[in-house]
Amino acid sequence: MEFDATWMLLGLPLAFVLGWLASRFDLRQLRAENRRAPKAYFKGLNFLLNEQQDQAIDAFIEAVQNDPDTSELHFALGNLFRRRGEYDRAVRVHEHLLSRGDLTPADRERAQHALALDFLKAGLLDRAEDALNRLEGTPFEAQARLALLAIYERSRDWSHAASIAQKMHAADQGDFSTRQAHYLCEQALALSVQGDRAGAKALLEQAIAAAPDAARARIELARLQQLMGQPDAVLATLQTLGERAPAALPLAAPLLVEAGNATGRQAEVHARLVAHYEQSPSLDVLESIVAMEAANDATQATARVRYVQHLDKERSLVAAAKWLSTEKLEHEEFHPQIQRALEHAVKPLTRYRCAACGFEARQHFWQCPGCQTWDSYPARRVEEL
DSSP states (O other): OOOOHHHHHHHHHHHHHHHHHHHHHHHHHHHHHHHHHHHHHHHHHHHHHTTOHHHHHHHHHHHHHHOTTOHHHHHHHHHHHHHTTOHHHHHHHHHHHHHOTTOOHHHHHHHHHHHHHHHHHHTOHHHHHHHHHTTTTSTTHHHHHHHHHHHHHHTTOHHHHHHHHHHHHHTTSOOOHHHHHHHHHHHHHHHHHTTOHHHHHHHHHHHHHHOTTOSHHHHHHHHHHHHTTOHHHHHHHHHHHHHHOGGGHHHHHHHHHHHHHHHTOHHHHHHHHHHHHHHSOOHHHHHHHHHHHHTSTTTHHHHTHHHHHHHHHSOOHHHHHHHHTTOOOTTGGGHHHHHHHHHHHHGGGGSEEOTTTOOEESSOOSBOTTTOOBTOSOSSOGGGO
């Protein structure tokens, strides 16, 4: 049978036409898909700008389904889930990103950081710690270290917190010397409770070396020296405190009085307190001065006059109530009721207040229980602020 070339001549144009039609169909389908993906993306963006998060999530899910290889859509979707508190879904999105083999190193680091934030928001601190440690040596290193610092402070893991703070200080990511001193003080307090006073003293000396102008380490050292029966050392430590951090002396005024009484150096301590009070009037220092003078027969009669003199410097309801507490009134039978009312009224004025969040407490804190800020409590009562 002879081959007919006519069919070949007719078939070639036909194959060309069919191929062209097929390519046009594929292009149209591809263009339609590409149009749908951006349309869903921009629709989600519009919902997001209008704070319609539910609709934005639906639109981004549609966009991801149309274009599953786009990492930016996954990041947007994961962040939306986290903002809505759907942390398990955010974790799944970011873990899916990390499982992809075609992800660029920059996007992989970004996904790791996002995953760490998911765990942090969900309160899964152990998994967050592991995820944050993987960010060492990445552009997210500084943020990861700050987050780790917050985790260790929250769990009171002071040794790890000190290690992170030291790294950040060495990397010029801020001055963490005072923070390191606080961590050493916390560790020293734990050792002191366990009975290891020598170890606690060594840590407090390290804290003083790390932050010489910080007040806490010297105050804690003075308290430890008092427990160890070293009143002369207490006086020496508090004298240095008055020179390096005079604003914090009111916190240590009662301790200074006890050490003065124990060493028989009451006149020296009294003169130091009076000199400090003259420069910076303080209720706590005033109380210590009055206590010393009231115990001395020579100055007992003039001790209470200090409260009246304080009223010339500051309009203090606390000082007025203190003076009235021992004053004889014309109707003395009503004095107890009046005094109880005054003491109730002045009680809020004797608290300490956090300068960062306003949290008030009866005692002075080095770290605010409310906002976790360090050194946010002034060494002065609410009435004096």
